[in-house]
Amino acid sequence: MSESLADQPESWPVTASDTGFTGGVVSVRSDTIRSPVDDGEFVRDVVEHPGAVAVVALDDDARVLVVRQYRHPVRLRPVELPAGLRDVDDEPPRLTAERELYEEGHVRARDWNVLVDLLPSPGMTDEAIRVFLARGITALPEDERYSGHHEEADLDVDWVALPELVEAVLAGRVQNATLCAGVLAAWAVHVGGPAERGYGELRPADAPWASGARSGD
Numbered sequence: 001m002s003e004s005l006a007d008q009p010e011s012w013p014v015t016a017s018d019t020g021f022t023g024g025v026v027s028v029r030s031d032t033i034r035s036p037v038d039d040g041e042f043v044r045d046v047v048e049h050p051g052a053v054a055v056v057a058l059d060d061d062a063r064v065l066v067v068r069q070y071r072h073p074v075r076l077r078p079v080e081l082p083a084g085l086r087d088v089d090d091e092p093p094r095l096t097a098e099r100e101l102y103e104e105g106h107v108r109a110r111d112w113n114v115l116v117d118l119l120p121s122p123g124m125t126d127e128a129i130r131v132f133l134a135r136g137i138t139a140l141p142e143d144e145r146y147s148g149h150h151e152e153a154d155l156d157v158d159w160v161a162l163p164e165l166v167e168a169v170l171a172g173r174v175q176n177a178t179l180c181a182g183v184l185a186a187w188a189v190h191v192g193g194p195a196e197r198g199y200g201e202l203r204p205a206d207a208p209w210a211s212g213a214r215s216g217d
Contacts, residue, residue, distance in 0.1 A: 049127035053097040054083035056182045057134045068156040079174040094205040097132045110136025113202035116185040128211035131182040
């Protein structure tokens with residue numbers, strides 16, 4: 001496939017900007033944008049987000065580590081990947097991912113690659129998520145495991161066969177967007193996919209991340 005198929009950088013002029021809300025994780029600003037097409041102006045609300053990472057941890061039996069915790073906005077306990085915010089200044093994305101895998105999954109991994117980069121909702125937020133593939137999994141003993149807080153104090157951890165997860169995604173039984181994208185990407189690589197790509201063809205864990213620029217990458 002041609003490498004010319006890619007997101008195109010572009011920035012329309014902002015004539016005014018007002019931050020109406022600043023919270024513990026996100027802020028919301030209203031930008032007045034001037035269109036270069038007809039010179040008209042319009043307002044768009046933008047949710048500013050620090051970005052996040054997630055991990056598809058795949059063991060030697062092609063099982064994926066998943067977690068479940070209560071998510072108040074949707075009133076569900078979704079099936080998810082170990083994941084977390086990029087809320088530590090200057091921490092490289094891979095180190096954030098390693099920390100989240102340790103804290104939520106109670107495992108460490110030897111081999112790391114970038115699996116897929118995501119813009120979950122580019123029409124309303126600058127949030128960018130990098131999903132890593134982690135292999136060479138080692139479980140931590142009980143006395144070395146991290147104890148979570150708040151929702152993470154009630155975190156369930158399980159290993160699920162990759163084909164079973166793919167089936168659940170396509171059936172709509174699991175809906176977390178990061179998990180869906182990560183699992184389908186992992187399946188495409190695992191079975192070869194249209195490009196016949198293997199794990200060795202994935203990007204290295206420190207590959208450039210265009211959408212991570214706001215956080216210093």
